[in-house]
Amino acid sequence: MNETRQVQVPHSYFQKAKSEYSDWRWAMIREFIQNAYDAQATTIDFRLTINAAGRIELHVDDDGIGMDRDTLENVLLCMGGSRKPAGSIGGFGIAKAILFFAHHAYTIQTRDLTVQGSGSEFRLQIDGGRIDGSRMTVDLADEALMLDSWHKRIRTYVRACFMEYATGRPVTILLDGQELPQNNETVYNFYVQTPLGPMWYDEIAGSSRSEFVVSVAGLPMFTETFYSSANQSALSGGLELDAGSTVLTANRDGFSSAVREQFSKVVSGLVQNQSAVRYGQALDLSINFEAGVDAARIIPNSIDAGGDTSGRPTTPLLMVCTEAVEPESVAGYAAALRRITHDRYPANFHLKVESLSLRRSAGSQAYLTAPALVAELNKQRNAKLAHSWRIALITILCCDWAITNGVALFDGFGLPVDWNNFHGRVTDLQAFHGGRRVDAGFCFVDNAQGLCAVSVADGKPHRVFVNPMLLTTETGFRHGDTLDLAFHEVAHLWEQHHGESFCIVEAKLRQSVRRWMSERELLNRIGRSTAPLQQGE
Structure with missing residues (x-):
């Protein structure tokens, strides 16, 4: 049976x-x-x-x-x-x-x-x-x-x-x-796209243990950790898997072996290059440019400035964005800048704005809308700060030590400066370091008073930024503060990381400028912004 x-x-x-x-x-x-x-x-x-x-x-x-x-x-x-x-x-x-x-x-x-x-x-x-x-x-x-x-x-x-x-x-x-509260509105300091999917995280200094909550469609699957060999920094945040549950174990309690190895490589790369990630989160914009601009990246202003009765040129500022940014994403900034004329800001001036593509960035203190940006740039004190900042940078780069160590100066006609026969203004010169132009700019990045971006791409300028929202008259701004910050950021053209070598470079720059003129004299020049400043004065 x-x-x-x-x-x-x-x-x-x-x-x-x-x-x-x-x-x-x-x-x-x-x-x-x-x-x-x-x-x-x-x-x-x-x-x-x-x-x-x-x-x-x-x-x-x-x-x-x-x-x-x-x-x-x-x-x-x-x-x-x-x-x-x-x-x-x-x-x-x-x-x-x-x-x-x-x-x-x-x-x-x-x-x-x-x-x-x-x-x-x-x-x-x-x-x-x-x-x-x-x-x-x-x-x-x-x-x-x-x-x-x-x-x-x-x-x-x-x-x-x-x-x-x-x-x-x-x-x-x-x-x-x-x-119970959920994680729909939390603001993180960093957002990066990885081969596994988007990652967002905060940086924890002095730790070797990074931790990410791995999610599918916003639902946490498990927590994955990574231990670095040195206490450079640890990262704490989340990862949204583009591939969903297909790259997980059958019980969805971990990665498959191949993906776990890929995760380790991704986090290891982020930990080792966190300074570059930190800087690269912001959006690069350029205004009032003169040379070295890819015309295909220009974002035109659709409305003429017009209506200016002050006698200043009415040509509005144009804006250029980097290759990695879609023009449509910054069109609002371009339109907002149309009322700012060329004479307000130095040539080849740069803006570094916290990226609007940052995950949940609307809650960030560094978030700056287009109207807020143009409001800042329209402030008279910020226009003066832009010129003072450039004067401080160019003056430091004109000192003997800087010229001896890779800086070249060119006049308004693009000709090398002959100091023996130069009778113009130092502020009209253009400095180059390592064959790349050195430009000034404003940064609107959370907790950054200044930044120095040393270019690694051929033909791209070095950019040295000051944050006008942290360095203002309302917060105790003095020209000495601008000068101190300028020495610090210019020193980064030679040494990117803080340390003994960086301190030596900054000291050499200060010493060389001091042998040229007194600090009081330099501060007076910076304060007047447009006064002639000649080599040898």
Whole structure:
């Protein structure tokens, strides 16, 4: 006689599934939120109680579309079963073990169905009533002393969620009736695109442990760490996987081996080159340019300045952006600058603005809209600061030590300066360092009083910036402050990193300028901005 039998799976088999996760409690929270979100829930409510046996019970209610009998029996309660539609966050259909089967007991209510089970055995009942969404209760077998730990895990997990930001669909997540904060509005200092997907993070100095929450469609999967060999800096943030769950292990608790190696290389590169990343986050713009500009990158102003009755030229400033920036993304800046005329700012003047493409940048203190930018540039004190800043830079670069160590000076006709026969103004000269023009500019970058960008591309100018929002009369600005900052930033043309060599270069520059003229004399020249300043005065 032939009989059909089924494989019996003991409860102990499912209990072992907990050991397949680095933190099965974190994974359990993830799976409940993912299932409810994929079921179109707008609210997910976690509750924790202690039952009569002294064990913790986890209750998860949602207002999603619920499940019919086929979905309940052949998908949710079937190992490996998954019918998630395109665009869903889940998964491989193997998380049911930690959701239900690995625990002491569970109850599921959805529509007119009720399931009560333990391990692989369950009883299905069709009720007369009907509920919206789903109600699930799991007897965790965790003792009451774990209650605070469970509360902390749920809060920590939800704090890392950003499904609304990633997908555009919000969801409210509650714990014991109280809404939990999520990560949809958090501002990070850095945002980079990597081969794995976008990364955002803050820098932690003096640490070797970097930590990233790895997410798919804004739902955290797990936390991945990276240890650097030296305490250069550590990074703390998140990674959104472009490839989704396909590059994860079957339980979505880690990367596949090849991707883990790729992740390590990406984070290692960021840690080692963080200074370059830090600087490269901002948007490079140039205004009032004279030479060396790629005309294809010019962003024209569509409206003529006109209406100027001051007798100054009415030609508006044009703006050029770097090759990496799409012109459309900065058109607003170009239009806002149309009322600023050429005589307001030095030639070949640069602007470094915190990039509008930064993730969640609207909340950053360094965020500067186009109207705010033009308002800053229209301030008389900032126009004066721009000229004073350039005078300070050019004067320092005219000293004997600078000329002996790679600086070349050219007059307004592009001819090399003959100091023996030069009778013009130093402020009219153009300095070159290592064959590249040295330009002045303003930076609007958070916590940066000044910046020096040493070009590594052929033909590109070096740019030396001052932040007008941090160096103003309202914050105690003096011309001596400008001069001190100018010495510091010019020294970076020779030495990029602070250290003994940098201090020596800055001291040499100060000494050489001091032998040329007194500091009081130099400050007076800077203050007058347009006064003749001749070599040898």
